[in-house]
Amino acid sequence: MSRYVWQLKVCIFIIVYVQENAHFVVVDMVLEMLEAVKWVVCLQQLKNTHPHQDRCEKQNTSKTDSIYSFNRGFEGKIRLSCSKALCHPHVMWFCQRSDNADLLSLKLTALLLINENTHTHTLLSFPQVSVLVMADDRISLTEDIVQKTRMRGTLTWAPPRFQIIFCVQPTHRRSDVIASQHFLCAGCGTKIEPRYMKKLRYCDYLGRYFCDGCHRGLESVIPGRVLNNWDFARYPVCHFSRQLLDSIWQQPLFKLTSVAKNLYSQAKDLQRFRELQEQLVSIKKLLSACRLSAGVLDEFEQLPAHLIQEPHLFSMHDLIRVKKGQLCTIAKALMQSAVTHINICELCQAKGFICEFCHGEEVLFPFQRDTCTRCQDCRACFHISCFRHESCPKCARLQKRNKLQEDINSKATALEIR
Ligand SMILES: [Zn+2]
Ligand SMILES: [Zn+2]
Ligand SMILES: [Zn+2]
Ligand SMILES: [Zn+2]
The missing domain is CATH 3.30.40.10 (Zinc/RING finger domain, C3HC4 (zinc finger))
Known part of the structure; x- marks a missing residue:
């Protein structure tokens, strides 16, 4: 009895793993297992009531039920072999099992039929499955069950498969x-x-x-x-x-720069959120280097982590929250509390820039995109109104220093040659 339950469990596990049309196969299998169990119990009862008819019943068994055959084997051990083919319009299972006192093996091969001609439903392969086999509470051995899936569906139909579609379906009649x-x-x-x-x-x-x-x-x-x-x-x-x-719905699967390049220009809400997001990324870098900013950094957990780590990566849930203005509201509130911290924190202030064009007293930060800009070469920060790329003071200073270093090196080389 326990063998049938065990076999049923393994079969159901594998069918559930395969998923497609699983309900048909599970029902078939459960019914067949119940019938088989009933038949064995019935035989056992007959055997107990009429022990002398044992041999006769075994012969009857092999005649009436070709699926199961019982043979008394070498040294009196009972050997059970079960070979079963379950046929289904879309799924065909072949199950073979042999069993004695110290060996138990199960081989299951699932052959699923697929429509090879339907281009929208191409081959879907399943990974190999390993199952720990327990038998009679005494014997345990690991048997790799290799599922070689060749086809899904039929020649004219295949079940829909799990795929993320980024485009709008074309309109046809x-x-x-x-x-x-x-x-x-x-x-x-x-x-x-x-x-x-x-x-x-x-x-x-x-x-x-x-x-x-x-x-x-x-x-x-x-x-x-x-x-x-x-x-x-x-x-x-x-x-x-x-x-x-x-x-x-909640999974960040949509990298907008790859799958929706024109979306930022179409959606003003999204463009606004993108600007706030870029500022928050810059602010978070600054706060992460400040040991007094733990409280403010905790507030960043209100936003999904991927929106700070990967600025163009969104889930559908994120996009609908952008559309409703919810994410912009959170981002603005975060900006506000981060700026409040930076303005009063000496450690953060020390990481700011002074505009080297006007030498004003105001400390500038890269996230202040409305008023500040960065030199693309030296990454220093300046007022937008002051900055002239061709005459960046920091770049000029760096060039001068490099030239001086080169001169020193060349003089040193000349002295060595002499
Ligand atoms: Zn249907
Ligand atoms: Zn700080
Ligand atoms: Zn300036
Ligand atoms: Zn520069």
């Missing part, structure tokens, strides 16, 4: 899209009669049509529309897409 889907639901592969085409529901994220079992009329913000049009409206999506989008 319903009939053309459904014909390209071979008149199958894109989610479950159910055949749709052409006359019921209008019943299918469109998923704005995947750009495909689904049956009402796979598309329950849910809606979601579509990343492609946000990244391309700064459009936060909710569009109808299938159940699969909704789950996918919910799962990535």
Whole structure:
């Protein structure tokens, strides 16, 4: 009995790992296991009540059930071999097990069929899986179960796969899209009669049509529309897409300089936040070098860490908060308390710059982008109104020092030669 439960656990583990169509296979497997257990219990009861019929029952077993065969083997050990092929329209499992007192092995090979011709659903491979096998509470050995996945779905259909789509799906006629889907639901592969085409529901994220079992009329913000049009409206999506989008909602996956190059120029809110963000990055560097700034630095935790570490990296949640103005409000409040600290902190003041053009008393910092600018060569800070790149005093001083050093070196070399 425990062997069947154990085998069932391993099979369910692997099926859940594979995920696709798992519910079909799990139900099949549970039913078959229950039948097998019932059959063995029944045999055991018969054996107990009619011990002399033992041999006869074994013969009957091999006749009536080709899946299981019991043989009394060498030295009286019972050897059980079980070979089973579970067939399913989309998934075929081959399970083979051999077992004796000191050896237990299980080999499972999952063969999944895939539509190789559908370019939007290409091959998805699964990693190798290792399972610790426990048998009869006495024997334990590790068996690598190698899953060689060759194909998903069928020749005309493959289940949607987990993918992040950055673009807006092109608009095509319903009939053309459904014909390209071979008149199958894109989610479950159910055949749709052409006359019921209008019943299918469109998923704005995947750009495909689904049956009402796979598309329950849910809606979601579509990343492609946000990244391309700064459009936060909710569009109808299938159940699969909704789950996918919910799962990535908080994850910083969108590097705007790579996937939405024009977004900063389109979205003023985003541009404003970007400026504040750059200032905060600069301020945080300054505060990190000050041992008196712990309290102010703690306030930076109000912003997601990636927004300070990677200025162009956003999650969908961040972008919607930018759109609502929430992140700008937090960033401004942070700026305010950081500037208050810097103005009264001697350690921070010592790291500032004096404008070498006007020699004013005001201490300048790189984050003061409205009034200050940096020389691209020497990185010194000056008033925007004072700065002339061609006559940067610090650059001139550095050049003079370098030239002096070169002169000294050349004179020293000349003396050595003499
Ligand atoms: Zn469906
Ligand atoms: Zn400080
Ligand atoms: Zn100045
Ligand atoms: Zn300079």
